Amino acid sequence: MSNINALLITGTDTEAGKTVLTTALAAYLQKYFPQRNWGLMKPIQSGEGDREWYQKLFSLKQTAEEITPLYFQAPLAPPIAAAKENRQVDLAVVWQAFSKERSRRDFVLVESLGGLGSPITDELTVADLAGDWHLPTVLVVPVRLGAIAQAVANVALARQAKINLKGIVLNCVQPRSDAEIADLTPPEMIQSLTNIPVLGCLPYLENLTDLDKLAQVASNLNLETLNL
Template sequence: MISDITTAPSLLITGTDTEIGKTIVTTAIAAYWQTYLQPDNPTSLGIYKPIQCGSGDRELFQRVLNLDQSPEQITPQYFDAPLAPPIAALKAGQEIDLGLLWQQFNQLRSQKQFVLVEALGGLGSPLTNEYIVADLARDWALPTVLVVPVKIGAVGQTIANVALARANKIDLRGIILNCPIADQTEAEIADLAPIDMIESLANLPVLGRIPHLQPQDREDVTKLAHAATGLELVRLGL
């Protein structure tokens, strides 16, 4: 799969691992778009999660955001088992169709002003037995942002994913910190995810931080949009 474009009105939101806040960041940015950037045309933004294994993400997008997309338009390939895509597909007696994912992505882009693409797992997560998220980011020529959870290991996981991005010549625009742990002090956050160290080692900017959001706040468009106000979204193309 080789992309025939060099730029795209889109952004890939990936992370250092699974369950680290990609969906929260995606939803917060989408809520910001709908609330502040295009309040008169909120459905001008598209949400795309090419593959989903297990319920959760696209259901949240449909429940919380003002979208005019069907479940299949958000996620063309959906598997019940919460496992890596090639394993979940095998258990369902199906295969990952990379051509379908690319086709549906282009169709969505032709209908929207901007498309947020949420990756599955980190850049090293497998989409097939031979293809990982980093391959997709490269082949689709997707500007990319890396979500990093504020917890032990944040620096090392960041540097590993940045190295993978550079090895694949991915257009990695920067890093967004996400706070998955409640009641962290500013001092604790600084110790776990020191911005100066991350920026120095990664040679990339930290574009802001999403605060910890309680489960009910993740369902509130106003609070989600406010959580994204501290992000440098212009540098991400929005």
């Protein structure tokens, strides 16, 4: 399982930029490795959002259920959304769908819900799942005040859950100058405090449908450690 052909993209919170990075990596694979048989997954989704976005943007040879095997109507944490529908969060369904996609594809990009501490069930978080399933993981940290503390706390959670954390990607959730990035999320300090490599910084992208731009932005990251 250590050489699993998948990558989990998670973040410090719900608006960190997981979808931005996942979209950029998908655009990168589509442009520079068109021969590769890759897929996308948002294994659990509450409310409309990422699954519909990926279906609109990419010509995926996947059904909605293959992209998102567990879907709930209410845009809430999965155990709460499931309870409103008198359902349970069946992780066996998610595992079976993920295993199937992994077995028939060269690579699978998996976007998590929320952040590492987000609940999946009443007992388990995203961090628990990433650790238990031995998923290579990249952590998205938004460039804003408080990001250093968020990065340190999330890396500590990742270590506690024995997650194979491959790197950190910074993401500008609004336009930022190089000086602001250096002040708010100094890469050297984050690396020193966490002992996790910072793979680069995504600039603020106003148009997330420009796949050429997204592919270019992804290519500027240090992607070697991600095994794409």
